[in-house]
Amino acid sequence: MTKNDSSKPTNFIHQIIEEDLKSGANDGKVVTRFPPEPNGYLHIGHAKSICLNFGTALKYGGQCNLRFDDTNPEKESQEYIDSIVSDVRWLGFEWAGDIRYTSDYFDTLYEWALHLIKEGKAYVDSLSAHEMREYRGTLTEAGKNSPYRERSVEENLDLFEKMRAGAFDEGECVLRAKIDMAAANINLRDPVIYRIRKAHHHQSGDKWCIYPSYDFAHGQSDALEGVTHSICTLEFEDHRPLYDWFVENLPVPAKPRQYEFARLNLNYTVTSKRKLKLLVDEQKVSGWNDPRMPTISGLRRRGYTPASIRNFCDMIGVTRSNGIVDMGMLEAAVREDLDANAPRAMCVIDPIKLTITNMPEGELAWFELPAHPKDESMGIRKVPFTRNLLIEREDFAEVPPKKWKRLAPGEAVRLRGAYVVRCEEVVRDETGEVVELKASFDPQTHGANPTDYKPNGVIHWVSADNAVPCEVRAYERLFTEANPDGDKERDFHEFINPESLVVFPNAHAEIGLKHAAVESRFQFERQGYFCVDPDTTENRMVFNRTVGLRDSWAKIQGK
Ligand code: ATP
Ligand code: MG
Numbered sequence: 374m375t376k377n378d379s380s381k382p383t384n385f386i387h388q389i390i391e392e393d394l395k396s397g398a399n400d401g402k403v404v405t406r407f408p409p410e411p412n413g414y415l416h417i418g419h420a421k422s423i424c425l426n427f428g429t430a431l432k433y434g435g436q437c438n439l440r441f442d443d444t445n446p447e448k449e450s451q452e453y454i455d456s457i458v459s460d461v462r463w464l465g466f467e468w469a470g471d472i473r474y475t476s477d478y479f480d481t482l483y484e485w486a487l488h489l490i491k492e493g494k495a496y497v498d499s500l501s502a503h504e505m506r507e508y509r510g511t512l513t514e515a516g517k518n519s520p521y522r523e524r525s526v527e528e529n530l531d532l533f534e535k536m537r538a539g540a541f542d543e544g545e546c547v548l549r550a551k552i553d554m555a556a557a558n559i560n561l562r563d564p565v566i567y568r569i570r571k572a573h574h575h576q577s578g579d580k581w582c583i584y585p586s587y588d589f590a591h592g593q594s595d596a597l598e599g600v601t602h603s604i605c606t607l608e609f610e611d612h613r614p615l616y617d618w619f620v621e622n623l624p625v626p627a628k629p630r631q632y633e634f635a636r637l638n639l640n641y642t643v644t645s646k647r648k649l650k651l652l653v654d655e656q657k658v659s660g661w662n663d664p665r666m667p668t669i670s671g672l673r674r675r676g677y678t679p680a681s682i683r684n685f686c687d688m689i690g691v692t693r694s695n696g697i698v699d700m701g702m703l704e705a706a707v708r709e710d711l712d713a714n715a716p717r718a719m720c721v722i723d724p725i726k727l728t729i730t731n732m733p734e735g736e737l738a739w740f741e742l743p744a745h746p747k748d749e750s751m752g753i754r755k756v757p758f759t760r761n762l763l764i765e766r767e768d769f770a771e772v773p774p775k776k777w778k779r780l781a782p783g784e785a786v787r788l789r790g791a792y793v794v795r796c797e798e799v800v801r802d803e804t805g806e807v808v809e810l811k812a813s814f815d816p817q818t819h820g821a822n823p824t825d826y827k828p829n830g831v832i833h834w835v836s837a838d839n840a841v842p843c844e845v846r847a848y849e850r851l852f853t854e855a856n857p858d859g860d861k862e863r864d865f866h867e868f869i870n871p872e873s874l875v876v877f878p879n880a881h882a883e884i885g886l887k888h889a890a891v892e893s894r895f896q897f898e899r900q901g902y903f904c905v906d907p908d909t910t911e912n913r914m915v916f917n918r919t920v921g922l923r924d925s926w927a928k929i930q931g932k
Contacts, residue, residue, distance in 0.1 A: 382690030386425065386604060386632060390433055399601040403435030406600050407461065407468075408442045408475075408591070411453035411575075413646030414661040414668045415460045417682070417703065421637040424686035426604055427466035436469035438598055442591065443476050444584050446574040454575070456661070460669040465679045475590045476576040478597055482585045483537070485593060485623045486548055486567055490529045494622055495566065496522055497532035499546045508554070509562055515555035516562045522551065536569055539582045543569045550589075552618060560615045564588055592616040596625035603629045606636040607695065634691050641700045641850040642667040643857055643865055657869060658851075664906075664917050665851040665873050675848065676894050676904030676919030678714075681707040700850060704920045711894055711902040711919065716744040716751055719789065719833040720882040720897040720916070722845045724763035726809040726837065727780075729794065732760040737839070740819075742790040754885045758791050761837040763881050768832045769810060771799065778830030780810065785828045789898060793818035793828045833898045840881040843914040846906065847875045882914070894919065 390403055405426040409415060415423075430437035439461060443449055458472065489495035498521045500508065510516030524532070533548055535541060548567035556562055566589035571582045595603045603616075610633045620628050636644075643649065644667055652658050652666070661668050664675035672682065685706035689698050738758045744751035764780065773781040780786045785795040791814075798811035818828075851873050857865040886895070894904040901922050906915040 382688060384425075384691040385693065386429060386602065386634060386691055387432065389632060390429065390602060393601075394433065402599070402601055403430060403433040404438070404599050404601045405430050405435065405604060406438040406440050406473075406595065406598060408440045408594075408605075409457050410442045410445065410448075411450065411457060412445065412448040413453060413650050414456050414670055416644050416646070416649060416669065417639060417642075417667045417672065418637040418644040419460075420464060420669060420682050421686050421689070421691075422604070422606070423461060423464055423466060424683055425634070425691055427461075427468075428683075428686075429602070429604075430469075435601075437466070438470070438473055438600070439468035440473040440475065440594060440598070441576075442587065442594075443474050443574070443576060444587060444590050446570060446572040446584065449575055451575050456670060460673075463673060463679055464669065464682060473594075473598065474576050475585075475594050476574060478590070478594050479577060479581055479585070481597065482590060482593060485625075486533065486585070486589070487530065488623060489550060489566075490533060490548075491526055492622070493526060494551050495548055496524050496529050496551055497536065497546050498522070498549050498563075502544060505547075509559065510554070512559070516559075518554050519549075519563070522554075522563070533567075536567070536583050537581070539571070541569055543571055545569065548583075550615075550618070552615075558611055558614055560588070560612050561618070564615060588612055588615050589619065592619050592629060592631070593623065593625060595629040596620060596623075596627045599627050600629045601627075603631045605631060605633055607633045607693065608636075609633055633693065635693055635695045637689065638695070638697045639667060639700055639703065640697050640855040641852050641857070643852075645858075648858070648865060651866075655866075657866070664846070664848050667851075673892075674904075674906065675917055676711075676892075676902060677707050678710050678894070681710040684710065697856070701924050704924065708902065708920055708922075711896060713748075715894045715896045715902055716754070717742070717746070717898055718754070718883050718886055718895045719756065719835055720843070720845065720880055720886075720895075720900065720903070721763045721765050721833065721835050721840075722847075722877045722880045722897075722900065723766045724837075724879060724881055725766040725769060725807065727762040727764045727794070727834065728809060728811045729758075729760050729762060729814050730797070730811050731813040732758070734760050736760065737836075740790050754883070756790060756883050756885070757836045757839040758788075759836040759838040762788070762834050763837045763840070764788075764810075764832055764834045769796075769807070771807065779832055780812075785815075787818070787828045787831045788814075788834045789831050791819060791834070792816065833900075835881045835883050837881065839884050841884060841887045841914055843880050843882050843886075843916055845877040845880040845903070845916045845918065847877065847918045849873045849875075880916070882916070886914070889914070896922075 407426045427437045498519050508517045547565045549563040552561045554562045567583045570584050613631050616631045662670035662674045739755045741753045744754050768779040787793045794812040794814045796812045800809035802808045852868045853870045854868040857868040889905050891905045891907050902919040903916040906917045908915045
């Protein structure tokens, strides 16, 4: 995180826009776009770009377009389009006008390719892909002109028309901009602007069998939409001269400018659609929205709120220096939001029976607890107390270590919001395993003036007679290594955390959660933040652990 003063993270794009507004550039307009390629689901890195593009437009009273950059039909699909649309909306942003597609501009782009040919600035090259690579040269060595570079305008027009009409096979020829094979910047060595792909396109159907390259399509689409600030990640810095070359050499209606910022890298995960797709295809996770995935839909299912993701993106700032952000920061962002906004509840995740011997069978006492300790407006919740209770197995120790603040034989503990109970008997099954605890409650320990009774500590509990049986899915980070792609010898798959999902099938939540809606979020007291998973059915609730109450990762790692 870079800060220019103690409170505000840097956003150098905003500084540039403020200069532009001062100097009256772009007639005072600010138009941005978010340009995803629909070849996968969006991830947390995209959230940074979304917050930057939409947030900038909002901040300066401008507009932000949503444009699908759909020039690779084989890798793209409607499923991805739908998921991206839903993710952007869920994050809380709305685009200007209709959803746009680069494919909306294929006619114009084709005309502009013809324009370049007519100007002698583009040619059809018939070198093979392999030969083209050889001719391209290297970082230290200039490239060589293709033998097809001096084809006449007429011949190029004829060949390009044939390309469009499907007369050639894929790879037989391409259209290239004629710039400079000796340019120091390899992107300017006659880049490919059209290639043959005999593929059905999700938007344009079978109209085209030639498709423009990213470089040829992107800036021109920006120009057509009147984008003023075309914001992309630093890998495109070396493409900027090419972006500008097209804008200079084509009859475009506006002159957009490209600005690059550092992409978000987050530790303990991967943020590359290609790698995330591998995890999905190889069923290492349950799908793109598996709660362990750094995808927007995965974070959503995990229990992240849109506000927590937006706050995180604000916190990390926008700079031009690449760095790695700690996953702990993202977790802290959701913890902060849920601490303030999630109602409290009790849930015993791994239960053991606690029988209250002085509470008659069938009797029931209701306790009122605040839904939120710091926010009275959330009201109260009613929790039933009966003879048969459940407590967390790990809240009992037969031989307690020093300073044990929970239940142990002969010891007393407060049941949160209810009575102090003292453990009087430990019941075992035939294998010797502890299966039940017997205790009695002290009626003096609840109410306006509980007796001056000092139990060791406070534990959570639920009534076994009146609770919601549920499954709790406890998630940890998906990788055990901070930088799972960082090892050249070992593949990122090797670092998948085998304990990234632990299922507790026999959890019991307090009865008030019975009808909690999918995606509603709670703090389970003493446990962490949880949300209702869409796998919930009428008969069985499923909760996902979003994050623990405190950052426990460092401890788990033994650091
Ligand atoms: P990936 O590398 O995951 O495939 P991409 O850049 O190919 O991502 P696009 O769909 O082209 O994915 O991205 C849409 C926009 O999001 C682009 O402007 C891109 O620069 C931006 N973006 C992608 N990844 C990140 C990231 N990690 N941090 C910030 N912005 C990103
Ligand atoms: Mg891309």
